[in-house]
Structure formats: C-alpha cells, structure tokens
Amino acid sequence: MNNPTPNPNFVGDLFWGIFKPQWIRLALTLDIFTPLAASPFNAEQVAQACHCDSFPIQALLDYFCAVHILDKRGDLYALTPTAETFLVRGREAYAGDMILDYTSPALFESILNSIRTGKPRSLNENFVQDAWLESYSAWRIPKSLEMWKAAGITTERPLRILDIACGCAIKSFALAQTSPNVHVTCLDSPDVLEVASHLAGRMAVSAQAAFFPADLFSANLGAEGFDAVLVGQITHYLTAEQNRDLFRRIHSALTEHGTLVIDCPMSKETPTESSAFLTLFLWANGGGTAHSFEMYKSWLEEIGFQTVTQLSERWLSAQK
Ligand SMILES: C[S@@+](CC[C@H](N)C(=O)[O-])C[C@H]1O[C@@H](n2cnc3c(N)ncnc32)[C@H](O)[C@@H]1O
Numbered sequence: 001m002n003n004p005t006p007n008p009n010f011v012g013d014l015f016w017g018i019f020k021p022q023w024i025r026l027a028l029t030l031d032i033f034t035p036l037a038a039s040p041f042n043a044e045q046v047a048q049a050c051h052c053d054s055f056p057i058q059a060l061l062d063y064f065c066a067v068h069i070l071d072k073r074g075d076l077y078a079l080t081p082t083a084e085t086f087l088v089r090g091r092e093a094y095a096g097d098m099i100l101d102y103t104s105p106a107l108f109e110s111i112l113n114s115i116r117t118g119k120p121r122s123l124n125e126n127f128v129q130d131a132w133l134e135s136y137s138a139w140r141i142p143k144s145l146e147m148w149k150a151a152g153i154t155t156e157r158p159l160r161i162l163d164i165a166c167g168c169a170i171k172s173f174a175l176a177q178t179s180p181n182v183h184v185t186c187l188d189s190p191d192v193l194e195v196a197s198h199l200a201g202r203m204a205v206s207a208q209a210a211f212f213p214a215d216l217f218s219a220n221l222g223a224e225g226f227d228a229v230l231v232g233q234i235t236h237y238l239t240a241e242q243n244r245d246l247f248r249r250i251h252s253a254l255t256e257h258g259t260l261v262i263d264c265p266m267s268k269e270t271p272t273e274s275s276a277f278l279t280l281f282l283w284a285n286g287g288g289t290a291h292s293f294e295m296y297k298s299w300l301e302e303i304g305f306q307t308v309t310q311l312s313e314r315w316l317s318a319q320k
Pocket of ligand 1: 128134165214215231232
C-alpha cells in the first residue's frame with residue numbers, strides 16, 4: 001500500500017539524480033579529466049587547459065572529489081584509478097562516448113519519437129566500451145561461478161565452452177580460472193574480442209581461450225564440439241525466429257547431454273522497477289524484449305532440448 005501523504009522528495013530525488021550524470025557529461029565535453037592524466041593540477045591550470053573560467057571549474061572539480069571520481073591534495077586535483085581508467089580520452093577503456101550517448105538529449109528525443117510512432121529506434125549500443133566496463137566488474141566472477149554451479153556444470157573432466165556474444169567473456173573466464181580442464185571459445189565481433197583477449201591475459205587464462213570472430217546470426221557452430229554453450233545478455237535483443245534459429249545451431253553444436261546456459265532478463269507477471277525499466281528501454285532501443293521463461297522453454301523443447309529449467313531470475317539451462 002502506498003503512503004497516502006504526498007511525497008515532495010520524489011521531485012527532490014529527481015533533481016539530484018538528473019544532475020550527477022549531466023555534470024559528468026559537461027566535464028567530458030570540456031574534457032577536464034585528460035589534462036589531469038599528465039599530472040595533478042590546480043583549478044586554474046585545469047581551467048586554462050580547458051579554456052574555461054576557473055571559478056566554476058573549481059566547483060566542478062570539488063564536486064567530482066566529493067563523489068570519489070577525483071582526489072584533492074592541497075590545492076591540486078588528481079585522477080582516481082576509476083577516472084584514470086574510464087574518463088581519460090584515448091585510453092583503451094575510455095567510457096566517455098557511452099556516457100555521452102546515455103546522457104544525450106538526442107537519446108530521449110528518439111525514445112519519445114519511438115513511443116509516439118510505435119517504431120523503436122535502431123539498436124545503438126557501444127558494445128566495445130560496455131565490454132571494457134564489464135571486464136573490470138570483479139563481482140561478475142563469484143556471480144558467474146554461482147551461475148555455472150546452478151546449471152550443474154562441473155570441471156573434473158575436460159569442458160569445452162562456447163561463449164556466444166561473449167563481450168569480455170568474464171563469465172566463462174571465471175570458470176576457466178578454477179580449472180585447466182576448462183577451454184573457452186569466445187564468439188563476438190573482432191573489436192570486442194580484443195577486449196576479451198586482454199581480459200584473458202589479466203585473468204591468466206589465455207592458454208585456455210580461443211577467439212572466434214563471427215556474426216551470431218550466421219555463424220556455423222559446427223557439430224558436437226562443445227560440452228556447454230553460454231548465451232549471455234543477447235537473446236532479449238533477438239526476435240522469436242532469430243532465437244529459434246540460434247538455438248537450433250546450438251543444439252547441433254552441443255555434445256550428447258551438453259548444456260545450454262542462457263543469462264538474460266526474463267519478463268515477470270508483476271513488473272518490478274528494473275523489469276519495467278528494461279521492458280521500455282529494450283523495446284525503445286532496437287525493439288528488444290524480455291521474453292518469458294515459458295517462451296524460452298517452448299522454443300527449446302520444440303528444437304529437442306530435454307530438460308529446460310529456470311535457475312534464477314535471470315538464468316535458465318537446457319540439456320541436450
Ligand atoms: C550486452 S553484451 C553481452 C556480453 C556478455 N555475453 C555478457 O553476458 O555480459 C552483448 C554482446 O553481443 C555482441 N553481439 C551483438 N550482436 C552480435 C552479432 N550479430 N554477432 C556476434 N556478437 C554480437 C556484442 O558485441 C556484445 O559483446
């Protein structure tokens with residue numbers, strides 16, 4: 001039951017929520033982080049490097065210190081490791097373009113237009129920057145081990161995994177780190193596979209990884225070459241027919257009793273904040289949709305998978 005008293009914090013929370021990403025957008029547009037990569041500077045020096053007035057630049061720099069994006073020593077401002085990695089233009093894991101896309105008025109204009117016309121805009125995700133961000137998401141490692149365990153995947157014997165639309169492949173590399181028996185074939189576009197290759201090095205699993213640059217819509221996945229296939233965070237971008245076609249090729253690619261693991265948002269009868277958000281966002285951005293578990297189960301059983309099980313809110317497995 002909702003509180004019967006009107007809540008003005010609703011608007012106040014919007015104020016704080018809206019301005020933080022916009023201040024970051026503004027700082028990226030002025031490129032205030034890049035000069036600090038050379039050495040710590042005071043506000044005057046940053047303002048000069050960005051051709052701005054020093055008073056508002058100091059306020060902006062102080063704001064970023066307060067939200068732990070910068071550090072202040074005396075009157076000098078310095079990058080934190082987060083800013084150093086993701087906010088300096090030209091760095092390999094620079095996420096500025098992605099932040100500029102998500103904070104752009106043009107994004108919301110185009111979503112508005114999609115809602116009015118019923119026509120979603122074409123998918124416009126920066127998958128390379130997304131893969132870099134994911135590659136630094138250490139929490140993914142224990143969470144992914146939980147997923148493999150829930151799917152009944154064990155590593156006592158050689159285990160060949162095909163990770164389709166792998167991104168940085170952290171979910172499969174997490175398992176590879178636990179045993180030399182695990183070998184991961186990473187399928188994605190060539191530019192994203194560069195991120196996966198970099199992460200394989202950082203996670204010390206390069207010898208257990210192979211890279212397969214391919215388009216998942218047409219890739220020949222071969223016959224009975226894999227004990228497990230992971231399809232993470234991509235099936236919600238695909239139509240029913242595209243998913244069925246992919247699952248058919250995966251069925252052929254799996255060995256007898258092999259396991260398909262799908263990690264994706266699934267629709268719920270009573271939407272939560274995050275599931276309703278995703279429903280709108282996925283639809284407006286490329287026409288995607290969070291299919292229900294029942295939908296996946298019917299597609300997979302029709303193709304010949306034996307046991308289709310929902311393992312959690314986001315995971316399901318299917319046995320050949
Ligand atoms: C949201 S990311 C998911 C990454 C990872 N599987 C995970 O679960 O976190 C979607 C990935 O699908 C890849 N992708 C999108 N379309 C593709 C296609 N046609 N062929 C191969 N990969 C594709 C993107 O490059 C991106 O790395």
